Structures are given as C-alpha cells and as structure tokens.
Amino acid sequence: MAPVDPHSYTDSTHPFTTHISLSLYLDFATSTIHGSALLSLSSPHSGPLHLDTRSLTISSVLDPTTLLPLPFSLSPTPNPILGSLLSVSLSSHSSVLILFSTSPSSSALQWLSPSQTSSLVHPFVYTQCQSIHARSIFPCHDTPAARVRFAALLNIPRALSAVMAASHVSRRDPNPGESNLSDALWCAPDRVVEQFAMEQPIPPYLFAFAVGEIGFRDLGPRTRVYAEGGKKVLDAAEREFAGVEEMVRVGERLFGPYDWERFDLLVLPPSFPYGGMENPRMVFLTPTVIKGDATGAQVVAHELAHSWTGNLITNKTNEDFWLNEGFTTYAERRIVEVVQGEERAALNMGIGWRGLNRMMERFKDNMEFTKLKPNMADVDPDDVYSEVPYEKGFQFLWRIERQIGRPAFDEFLKTYIATFKFQSIDTETFLDFLKTNLPGIENQVDLRTWVEGTGIPPDAMEPISAIYTKIRSLSLDFKLGKMPREDEVADWHGQEWELYLENLPDSVDPLQIAALDARYRLAESRDWEVKVAFLQVAVSSGCKEYFGEVERTLKQVGRMKYLRPLYTALVQGSAREEEKMLARRIFMEARDSYHPIAQGVVESILSKHS
Incomplete structure (x- = not known):
C-alpha cells in the first residue's frame, strides 16, 4: 500500500475516482441517509481498490453492469482518525456501485430537530465535510488529491427544499428504478427528488448540501x-x-x-x-x-x-493546507482593500497578526504545528486547526510581494492560478514554480525558514497604519489604567473594538473590565467577535459577574472560533475548580446543539485540562 495522503486510505498506485453518482434518501426520523454511490474510475482496475469510510454500514457492493456482488471487506476496528478501510476486489472494472447507510453519529452531518430551528416547524440537516468528513456520508477517496465530478439525487420530504454546492437541475417526483434503493421507499407520495450536478472537478471536502425550510x-x-x-x-x-x-x-x-x-x-x-x-x-x-x-x-x-485559491487550486494534503488558506487570506485582503479601503484591510491584517502570535503560545509545547508544512501523520486535522496556515501563509506571500513589488507579484499570482487551475498541488510544486517564475527569489527570501521553520520568521511584518497604531496605543493606555474616551472610539465598528480587546493582556484588574463594559456595553454587543473577545478577557481576569453571559453565549452559537477561546479560558492554567465544573456543565447541556466537529474540539479542550 502506497498512501497518497496521511489522512486517507487512498492508494497512490490505484486509479482515482473521477465521477460519483449519488442517490441519497434522507430519513429525518432516524437521522440517517440510505444511499447508493456509483464511483467511476480514471482507468480500469484489477485487484483491491481502497476507499475511505467512517461510521458507514455497507449493505452491498455491486458490478454496475451486471448488478452481481463484488467481494469487499470493511476493517473491523476503525482507526480513530481515518475511520474504516473499505477494500473492494475488482477485475478490470472501471466503476463500482456501493449501497450504504450513514450513522446518526456521522461526523459530517448535523441533524436539527424542529425545536432547534428558527421556524420551529420543520427539521433541518446540513453537511460540513472539511477536512476529512466526506467519508462519513459516502465511501470515497477522501483526499484533496482526488478531484471528482458529482451528480446527486436527494430524496427528501415534500415540505422541505434542498440546496447544494452544485448546479440545480430539477425538483420532481421520484421515478421508480432510478436509485438502486427500494422503490417503495424511494417513491413514497410524501417525498420529492432534488437533482443536482457538479460539472467541475472538486476535492471531496467541498461536497455540501442542506435540507430544510x-x-x-x-x-x-x-x-x-x-x-x-x-x-x-x-x-x-x-x-x-x-x-x-x-x-x-x-x-x-x-x-x-x-x-x-x-x-x-x-x-x-x-x-x-x-x-x-x-x-x-x-x-x-x-x-x-x-x-x-x-x-x-x-x-x-x-x-x-x-x-481561485483553494477551489481552483487545492492543497494536495492537509500538510499543505497553507496553500489554500495563506493564499486565500492574502486574496481576501486584496479584495477588502478595493471594496472597503486600505484602513479596513489593515485592521484585518492587524487582527490576523495578533492571532498568529496567539498561536505561538497555543503550540509552545509542540512547535511542529507552527510550521507552514507540518508533519501530520497520526494527527487529526481538526485537533490542530489554527490560524497558522492562514496568517503565516499570508505573511509569507506578503513578504514575497514586498520583495518584488505588487505589480510583479500580481502577474505571478495570475500565472500561478492559470497554470494549476482544477489541480491539487503540494508545497514543493509551488516552491519549484516560484523559483522558476521569479528567478533568484530563493536568494532574496529565506524560503526554507518560511516553510520548514517553526515560529514567526524574523522578516515577518506587523502591519502599519494610522488606525492600527492608534488602537495599539489605546490598548497600552488601558494596561496603565486609562480607559479610551468616547470621542476616541466614536467611529469605531466591530473590527476596531476586536483589535483593541485582542491587544489587552489576558488578565487585567476585574474592576477595570467592569468599568469598560459599563461605559461601552461590550458584553451585549451584536458583533459576536467583540462580545467573545470581551468575555474571554473577562473570564481570564476572574470577573465572575460575566459567567452568566458566557454560558448564554456558549449555548447560543456553535462556531468554533468562539467555543475554543471561551471554553479554554474557563479551564486553562490556574482556573478554579468552580470554573472547570461550569465549563463541563455548559458543555453537557449544550452538546447536542453543536455540530459533531465542534463537539470533538470542546471534548479535547476539556480532556486536556481535566
């Protein structure tokens, strides 16, 4: 076996899947999907074909032409990161048909009861397949190295509608014999079929749909x-x-x-x-x-x-994740600069710089994950998801731009996108392309330190702008006991407050925190970035009066950007047992409202600090 990806059973010597036709029957009563997947391969194959699965029940594997069964095996003990290996024995086959069912505990799916939705009338379900969760919906080569076209039939209750990251073809009554599933099940009168097609090849983690009102x-x-x-x-x-x-x-x-x-x-x-x-x-x-x-x-x-950067050109494995997120963070800030102005882009960069420095503290005991290209063998990508690939990747590209000038870098970027569009590449391929198209760049920028080195390289740069400098100065004043005046913050939006709070120390006088909130009502902010940044400082400073608001926040939203810092603030370091018990109780009561990926992240935080 020659793995193509440390997070997949996909064998590099086997042909990749190039097209998947899915028929999915969504059963809201049991929070499961009954489905069939017709996998078309890039070339005929004889011998074992390795596919990724997680928490799937495989009912049969068939020759799509004859509908005769094909031998298959499913590893009896799932790997805690990879899931279970599905091995199918082929004899010069170029396609394979698999019938399967998902588990209610599928890591990619969140099933919401009517009481958990805004309408309070109809249920809802949605997918989240990044990084390696598509395998919990259907068997596949679940690696970004494999780019696949899709066709999908979603059989859903007639009262609901479906959307998908694909072209919508039709909404119609079910047809007998179209699904390889039971016609009695498929063609029930209270059901409807939504048909979709994705004609451009995408990595499996971009497979997505939602069903509800x-x-x-x-x-x-x-x-x-x-x-x-x-x-x-x-x-x-x-x-x-x-x-x-x-x-x-x-x-x-x-x-x-x-x-x-x-x-x-x-x-x-x-x-x-x-x-x-x-x-x-x-x-x-x-x-x-x-x-x-x-x-x-x-x-x-x-x-x-x-x-452009991620969907058109994709990281080949999660070890190359910065190729997605570093490029995209750079591209995002270029778009923001045009649409919302240079000052807004500078604030965005400043918040990112603070985030990157926080990650150095988070990973101080395992600096491997401060590299642009870390070794991720035997590591769950969800466990080490962080701002490093975003912000260190951005800093790397910004460093190259500063070296050669923006016009030259813009031309390089367009050439890069046009050259590798609809491909998945690794870091080495990018570096070779960089050195070929910008001759001598390796003598001007220390590429090895940027890609292979830990920490923040010495030629990374904190952003400079008038508003950024002013906010940093006001944060320093607060550390010295001085609160910002109302005229100084009169035109601030959420980002300004977020940056201000990000620059406060983790622990300050609780009376100062309470006074700041009394004047500016930050704990009640409609901007969740501001609210959570303030609550994180308040918890770290031991302000018990905000624990109620922390609990309400953790029960209202499931975004990991908010869950991670608030749960961590409650349990880390010198946190009292009272605070740790509060965190555990909140999670026990809120757990079912979180997506399975978020559940795993919070469980990891609580376990680490138990």
Whole structure:
C-alpha cells in the first residue's frame, strides 16, 4: 500500500475516482441517509481498490453492469482518525456501485430537530465535510488529491427544499428504478427528488448540501442569499451582503475569470461550526457574520477568494493546507482593500497578526504545528486547526510581494492560478514554480525558514497604519489604567473594538473590565467577535459577574472560533475548580446543539485540562 495522503486510505498506485453518482434518501426520523454511490474510475482496475469510510454500514457492493456482488471487506476496528478501510476486489472494472447507510453519529452531518430551528416547524440537516468528513456520508477517496465530478439525487420530504454546492437541475417526483434503493421507499407520495450536478472537478471536502425550510433573495445576476431563519434573517443577510456581486467583479479583475458560474450564499443555523465554508457555487455561512454594518462581508470576501485559491487550486494534503488558506487570506485582503479601503484591510491584517502570535503560545509545547508544512501523520486535522496556515501563509506571500513589488507579484499570482487551475498541488510544486517564475527569489527570501521553520520568521511584518497604531496605543493606555474616551472610539465598528480587546493582556484588574463594559456595553454587543473577545478577557481576569453571559453565549452559537477561546479560558492554567465544573456543565447541556466537529474540539479542550 502506497498512501497518497496521511489522512486517507487512498492508494497512490490505484486509479482515482473521477465521477460519483449519488442517490441519497434522507430519513429525518432516524437521522440517517440510505444511499447508493456509483464511483467511476480514471482507468480500469484489477485487484483491491481502497476507499475511505467512517461510521458507514455497507449493505452491498455491486458490478454496475451486471448488478452481481463484488467481494469487499470493511476493517473491523476503525482507526480513530481515518475511520474504516473499505477494500473492494475488482477485475478490470472501471466503476463500482456501493449501497450504504450513514450513522446518526456521522461526523459530517448535523441533524436539527424542529425545536432547534428558527421556524420551529420543520427539521433541518446540513453537511460540513472539511477536512476529512466526506467519508462519513459516502465511501470515497477522501483526499484533496482526488478531484471528482458529482451528480446527486436527494430524496427528501415534500415540505422541505434542498440546496447544494452544485448546479440545480430539477425538483420532481421520484421515478421508480432510478436509485438502486427500494422503490417503495424511494417513491413514497410524501417525498420529492432534488437533482443536482457538479460539472467541475472538486476535492471531496467541498461536497455540501442542506435540507430544510429555506428561503432566498437575489443579490445580483449570479449571486443569491439563502437562509433557514425566515424573513428576519433574509432581510438582515440581504443588507449585509448587498455588495457581493461587486466583490465577484473585483476578484475577477485581480485573479482572473470566475469559473463557477454562480456565487450563492447560505446562512445556516447558529450551530454551524465555522465562520464560512467555501463550497463552490454555494458558500455556507454562520449567522454570526451578519453584523448590521456590512463588515461581515469580509468573511464572504474570504470565501469568495477561495474560488481561485483553494477551489481552483487545492492543497494536495492537509500538510499543505497553507496553500489554500495563506493564499486565500492574502486574496481576501486584496479584495477588502478595493471594496472597503486600505484602513479596513489593515485592521484585518492587524487582527490576523495578533492571532498568529496567539498561536505561538497555543503550540509552545509542540512547535511542529507552527510550521507552514507540518508533519501530520497520526494527527487529526481538526485537533490542530489554527490560524497558522492562514496568517503565516499570508505573511509569507506578503513578504514575497514586498520583495518584488505588487505589480510583479500580481502577474505571478495570475500565472500561478492559470497554470494549476482544477489541480491539487503540494508545497514543493509551488516552491519549484516560484523559483522558476521569479528567478533568484530563493536568494532574496529565506524560503526554507518560511516553510520548514517553526515560529514567526524574523522578516515577518506587523502591519502599519494610522488606525492600527492608534488602537495599539489605546490598548497600552488601558494596561496603565486609562480607559479610551468616547470621542476616541466614536467611529469605531466591530473590527476596531476586536483589535483593541485582542491587544489587552489576558488578565487585567476585574474592576477595570467592569468599568469598560459599563461605559461601552461590550458584553451585549451584536458583533459576536467583540462580545467573545470581551468575555474571554473577562473570564481570564476572574470577573465572575460575566459567567452568566458566557454560558448564554456558549449555548447560543456553535462556531468554533468562539467555543475554543471561551471554553479554554474557563479551564486553562490556574482556573478554579468552580470554573472547570461550569465549563463541563455548559458543555453537557449544550452538546447536542453543536455540530459533531465542534463537539470533538470542546471534548479535547476539556480532556486536556481535566
């Protein structure tokens, strides 16, 4: 066996899957999917074919032409990171048909009861497949090295609707014999089929759908926002993301043609574990990015930038994750600079710089994960997910831009995207391309230190701007006991407050914290970035009066960007047993409202500090 990826059973000597036809029957009563997957291979293959699965029941594996069974085995003891190896014996086959069912504990799926939705009437389900969770929905080569086209039939209750990161083909009644599943099940009169197709090859982690009571508003000729939360959420989302069509045009001017036809957005329930997920044609978003002042569109700018850096060109393995996120963070800030101005982009960079420095503290006992290309064998990507690939990757590209100048770097970037579009590459391929297209760059920038070195390289650069310098100065004054005056913060938005709070020490006088909040009501902020940044400082400073607000926050949202720092602040270091017990109780009561990925992250935090 010659693995292509430390996080996949995929064998590099076997042909990759190039197309998957899925028929999925969504059973809300049991929180399971019954499905069939027709996998087409790049070439005929004889011998074992290795596929990734997690918590799947495989009912049969068939020759798609004859429907005769094919021998297969499923490893009896799942690997805690990889899941179970499905090995199918082929004899000059170029395709294989697999019938399967998911588990209610599928790590990619969150099933929400009606009481957990905004409507309180209908259930809801959505997927989150990054980094290695597609294997818990269907058997596949679950590695970003494999790019796949999809066709999908989603059989759902007639009262619901489905959206997918793909082109919508039709909504129609089920047809007998189209699914390889029982016609009695498939063709029930209260069911409907939503049909989709993804014609561009994508890595499996970008497979995405959602089903529930979903409305929408058009934002432009190729942009639309969908939402689960009804008219109130749609109205707010429409205002927040009104400029998305212009963002797409800016992206095209900077990085080349937009190759995905549409750029639609889906605002998910508050349990969604990320700020956004860049699924092509259908970006998934947390409702916490709706801030009321259009600054939430910066998350959209990041997911849009992935349309070129990440979706068009993909990291070959999770060890090369910076190729996705470092490039995308750079591209996001270029878009923000055009659309919202240089000062706003500088604030974005400043928050990122603080985040990168925090990661040095987080990984101080295992600096391997401060490398751009870490060794991730036997490491769950979710456990070490951090800002390092985003911000250190950004700093690396910004360092190259400063060396050669922006015009030259822009030309390099466009050439890079055009050369590798619809491909998955590794760090070594990028470095070779860099040295070929920018001769002598290795003598001007220490590439080895940037890629292989731990920590922050000495030629990384803290951003410089008038507003950034002013906020840093005011944070320093607070450390000395001086609160910012109202006239100094009169024009601040969420990002300014976030940066200010990020620059405060972890522990300050509780009376100062209470006085700051009494004047500016930060614990009640509608901007979740501000609220959580303030609560993190308050908990670290021992302000017990804010524990109630911390509990309410942890029970309202499931975004890991908020869960991780708040749970960590409650249990880390010199935290009292009272605070640790509070964290454990909150998690026990809120656990079922979190996505499975978020559940695992919080369990890891509580276990580490038990």
